[in-house]
Amino acid sequence: MWNTIFPYLLTGISVGGQYALIAIGYTMVYGILRLINFAHGDVFMVAGIVMVYMAASGMPLWLCIPLVLIATALVGFLIERVAYKPLRSAPRMSVMISAIGVSYTLQNLVLYITGGLNKDYPAIPWLSESITIMGATTKRVTIVTPFLTIALVVALVMLINHTKIGMAMRAVSRDFETSQLMGIKINSVISSTFVIGTLLAGVGSILYFTNYPTVIPTSGAMPGLKAFVAAVFGGIGSIPGAVVGAFIIGIAENIIKGLDIILLKAGVTHSMLGLATFSDAFTFALLIVILSVKPTGLFGEKITDKV
């Protein structure tokens, strides 16, 4: 029984970590701008495509990785400056529409550059090697992902709770105007938020595409949506919430993918039911349930009326 479940659990934890790295970007941007950054999943895809082209140019991988991260952060920074900052005092709906526009722009741009061809993601030597752990064979990235995710989350939480810029982020997320009266440059704080969020998505992209070896223009859509659901599940605006939500969704999704075999081996069912089909549906059904039962999510801030 355990031997059947374990590989799915392992993959689930790893996928959860990848979702978490994306979900943090959604939740941080929402926390500070009250904006669902629909382009975030596409930034994740762009990080993948940049890696493809950098590696193809013959650059050594150890150099590609930091350069991809820098490029991704730059993309995040530019998106905010070009598409969101000019709309700072516009209604929230306008910014959201702008985000959707950025999302399609990125997808189409990549479609144009790649000519619509699947691009093979380079195999990163150490990460993509196969290993066997407790009887399950997997790539090393599966094991590395959750640890790296947790380490990055801890570092991020420290940054937010114990540094000056972190304090400014928390202040700006609560009150733009009063933050300005403290001398905080809110635009730089917002930019830092985007840079951090996209940087983590960049790390997530390296881990993710090592497991799913091709990149296409819509590669970011599904992981982006899943991560968004994770952020809502955990309570949008809350970083621990997004991480917990992401791990729950990643694990649940992968258990469902293996549910047929698990049930079959446990003797509960006697034929394959095709339950794996529902793994994506599960995530979105979960979204509907959360939104109707507890819209603020697991750790979401209570909505208080400002006087």
Next chain:
Amino acid sequence: MSSMLKVKDLKVNYGGIEALKGISFDVEQGQIVTLIGANGAGKSTTLRAISGLVKTSSGAINFLGRDIIPFNAQQVVAEGIAMVPEGRRVFDNLTVKENLKIGAYLRADKEEIEAGIEDIYQRFPRLKEREWQLAGTLSGGEQQMLAVGRAMMARPKLLMMDEPSLGLAPLVVKEIFSIIRDLKSEGITILLIEQNANAALRCADQAYVLETGRITMSGTGAALLADQRVRDAYLGSTAR
């Protein structure tokens, strides 16, 4: 005495409505200057214009010899003008200590900031007791003290206070005004906006009455307190 802040013929438009129709007033160094007036007279707009939060349409704001009209909010703070905003606006998701620290955001002198925080704690011992609590858990009066302390952490030359007594219990209002007097005695210049005209005029050296975007009267606090028109319009018949 020299004028620290000179506002001349200041006009501000809010979406087609002229909120300030050309006001002029001076704030002398070391004094408490108050603007009183009814809701919507333009008091808050005046402070927001000085602090760089709203764009002015014409006029001049001169602070210590410099034209601060083109400055944004951060630059105004850096020039030495701090604000205690209306409704206190403490960061309820930050601790009391962090709220004080963030008041010193533009300062880099770490040790002096710590010393400054200790000074605030001496002034307001209740904040010291609640040092690690989230500011959102404080009472209204404590939040007002925190908002004052936070503004003081910027080491302002001019402290602007927007309705510091708003929504507070009478006893707490008394305390707030005694704090304002204390600050003055320490040499801090204060520009105070109040609907509580009685209390404001009592502590003000100089006062201006603002009516629908215009200054209609001015004089020392005591003079306006004695003025029959002010008594009728802002102090009510029971004021003594």
